[in-house]
Amino acid sequence: MTHQDAEPLFHDVEFRVRYAETDQMGVVYHTNYLVWCEVGRTDFIRARGMSYADMERSGVGLAVSELTARFHAAARYDDAVRVRTTLAEVRSRGITFDYLITDVATGRRLVTARTALVSIDPQGRPTALPASVRALFVRE
Amino acid sequence: MTHQDAEPLFHDVEFRVRYAETDQMGVVYHTNYLVWCEVGRTDFIRARGMSYADMERSGVGLAVSELTARFHAAARYDDAVRVRTTLAEVRSRGITFDYLITDVATGRRLVTARTALVSIDPQGRPTALPASVRALFVRE
Amino acid sequence: MTHQDAEPLFHDVEFRVRYAETDQMGVVYHTNYLVWCEVGRTDFIRARGMSYADMERSGVGLAVSELTARFHAAARYDDAVRVRTTLAEVRSRGITFDYLITDVATGRRLVTARTALVSIDPQGRPTALPASVRALFVRE
Amino acid sequence: MTHQDAEPLFHDVEFRVRYAETDQMGVVYHTNYLVWCEVGRTDFIRARGMSYADMERSGVGLAVSELTARFHAAARYDDAVRVRTTLAEVRSRGITFDYLITDVATGRRLVTARTALVSIDPQGRPTALPASVRALFVRE
Numbered sequence: 001m002t003h004q005d006a007e008p009l010f011h012d013v014e015f016r017v018r019y020a021e022t023d024q025m026g027v028v029y030h031t032n033y034l035v036w037c038e039v040g041r042t043d044f045i046r047a048r049g050m051s052y053a054d055m056e057r058s059g060v061g062l063a064v065s066e067l068t069a070r071f072h073a074a075a076r077y078d079d080a081v082r083v084r085t086t087l088a089e090v091r092s093r094g095i096t097f098d099y100l101i102t103d104v105a106t107g108r109r110l111v112t113a114r115t116a117l118v119s120i121d122p123q124g125r126p127t128a129l130p131a132s133v134r135a136l137f138v139r140e
Numbered sequence: 141m142t143h144q145d146a147e148p149l150f151h152d153v154e155f156r157v158r159y160a161e162t163d164q165m166g167v168v169y170h171t172n173y174l175v176w177c178e179v180g181r182t183d184f185i186r187a188r189g190m191s192y193a194d195m196e197r198s199g200v201g202l203a204v205s206e207l208t209a210r211f212h213a214a215a216r217y218d219d220a221v222r223v224r225t226t227l228a229e230v231r232s233r234g235i236t237f238d239y240l241i242t243d244v245a246t247g248r249r250l251v252t253a254r255t256a257l258v259s260i261d262p263q264g265r266p267t268a269l270p271a272s273v274r275a276l277f278v279r280e
Numbered sequence: 281m282t283h284q285d286a287e288p289l290f291h292d293v294e295f296r297v298r299y300a301e302t303d304q305m306g307v308v309y310h311t312n313y314l315v316w317c318e319v320g321r322t323d324f325i326r327a328r329g330m331s332y333a334d335m336e337r338s339g340v341g342l343a344v345s346e347l348t349a350r351f352h353a354a355a356r357y358d359d360a361v362r363v364r365t366t367l368a369e370v371r372s373r374g375i376t377f378d379y380l381i382t383d384v385a386t387g388r389r390l391v392t393a394r395t396a397l398v399s400i401d402p403q404g405r406p407t408a409l410p411a412s413v414r415a416l417f418v419r420e
Numbered sequence: 421m422t423h424q425d426a427e428p429l430f431h432d433v434e435f436r437v438r439y440a441e442t443d444q445m446g447v448v449y450h451t452n453y454l455v456w457c458e459v460g461r462t463d464f465i466r467a468r469g470m471s472y473a474d475m476e477r478s479g480v481g482l483a484v485s486e487l488t489a490r491f492h493a494a495a496r497y498d499d500a501v502r503v504r505t506t507l508a509e510v511r512s513r514g515i516t517f518d519y520l521i522t523d524v525a526t527g528r529r530l531v532t533a534r535t536a537l538v539s540i541d542p543q544g545r546p547t548a549l550p551a552s553v554r555a556l557f558v559r560e
Contacts, residue, residue, distance in 0.1 A: 024476075025476075025481055025483070025544075027544070030454075030483075030484040030487070031451040031452075031454045031455055032451075034450075034451045034454070035451055056444075056445075061445055063445065063450075063491070063494075064450040064491055065490065065491050066488075066489070066490050066491070067450070067487070067488070067489045067491075068486075068487070068488045068489075069486070069487045069488075070485065070486050071483070071484055071485050071486070071487075074483075074544060124445070124447070124494060
């Protein structure tokens with residue numbers, strides 16, 4: 001679901017932990033939480049009315065330029081997890097999202113993260129975020 | 141090393157198992173052995189005098205069309221493993237490789253696999269294997 | 281959904297392709313389809329009334345011993361895909377599943393695969409499939 | 421190599437980018453750089469005289485609790501990359517490492533990152549870093 005009527009903008013997506021995502025500690029390998037953040041922002045963008053796939057086809061990509069994450073507790077195989085993606089900032093050349101990953105059954109906070117993304121052209125050069133994309137995220 | 145003077149053509153590459161490649165059984169997650177096969181054939185092709193990266197830039201890719209694998213024993217984190225890639229067949233539109241993954245310390249056989257690859261153009265359509273690529277693999 | 285009233289037993293699960301699952305050819309990297317097969321069988325087992333996670337906690341794991349796959353067409357980022365998992369065979373020490381991965385929008389067949397799994401104890405040794413597990417798959 | 425005679429302690433490891441590590445932007449998917457950081461610290465610890473695998477077998481694991489990364493430039497398939505892992509801090513219950521990932525051919529800086537790790541027991545609870553492990557990192 002997407003929360004559209006009050007600030008801040010956020011979107012939730014839920015799925016189960018895959019076996020392939022665990023490691024020999026018996027929990028999710030830490031970089032996989034960051035893959036889930038990407039699943040969260042893809043779903044957020046789609047819920048705003050544009051697919052990120054279409055956005056790339058139109059010639060604008062979003063590349064992660066900075067990432068911070070704190071790992072509070074571990075998810076395990078087959079756990080249902082929720083990724084809440086919140087719009088933190090829209091800039092002329094990029095977007096920043098915050099993420100909160102929780103365990104669906106217990107509500108326990110697992111990971112908090114933030115990624116700054118920059119808009120790039122097909123050659124990987126920074127470019128202005130198109131107005132059509134900005135409009136998805138900025139309310140008049 | 142690449143064995144060039146006798147049939148069949150083969151090439152060995154060695155590396156250590158990454159933590160990210162394990163799963164909660166405490167061993168390597170099975171699909172990662174197949175990623176290693178790709179590492180093996182990339183190294184094989186480079187050893188024959190062409191990089192697969194250059195090959196793609198020249199407009200011809202190799203896509204896996206069939207794959208079979210048998211998992212005999214498990215590799216563990218930080219084990220040194222060896223991937224022996226052997227040329228099985230060169231066809232007008234593809235190449236087949238065999239793989240033998242072993243534990244370097246014990247020589248134990250871990251996985252045997254075979255992949256058939258088809259040559260494709262940038263749009264993903266089957267295309268003839270260029271003569272320059274065939275020449276890498278076929279001895280006169 | 282799980283088809284329970286007629287042979288053969290099968291189960292469907294659907295999800296969208298993640299960005300992380302693509303490669304520089306612009307399509308899904310081939311080993312990721314095999315990760316999806318694991319998602320399919322996990323969901324199949326849960327739909328039969330047991331979680332594979334519980335099964336492992338009870339001391340019996342299922343390890344892939346053989347795998348075959350044919351790659352017919354490619355999935356792309358954000359495509360909705362369906363994995364149909366079908367029970368192919370139950371043996372005293374293992375289970376074999378077949379998989380059919382299709383594009384949800386077009387119905388196009390993407391990948392067909394088969395995995396043979398052997399039941400193992402916590403030390404990785406082959407063991408008999410427990411009656412409780414067999415009962416999930418074999419109809420009286 | 422490991423630089424042992426002057427502060428700060430660091431260690432370099434080099435390898436080539438795998439095809440599986442790229443995404444449809446044609447460059448390395450961002451979380452894979454963080455997997456490489458783990459390869460870097462594993463190699464650092466081994467170079468200090470202990471394998472992290474042995475450390476886990478002795479009952480002490482290191483779990484990532486915080487991670488920050490900046491992505492300066494992209495690595496591509498088959499590029500040779502170097503991960504320089506530097507010891508940033510040793511605490512009673514953890515270790516912090518810094519990472520600098522560069523392109524071997526050009527020396528270009530690709531990614532800088534930092535991970536804080538906490539020492540945990542087999543149940544995942546924070547525990548003191550054993551003296552034998554501390555001794556690997558702290559010079560008398």
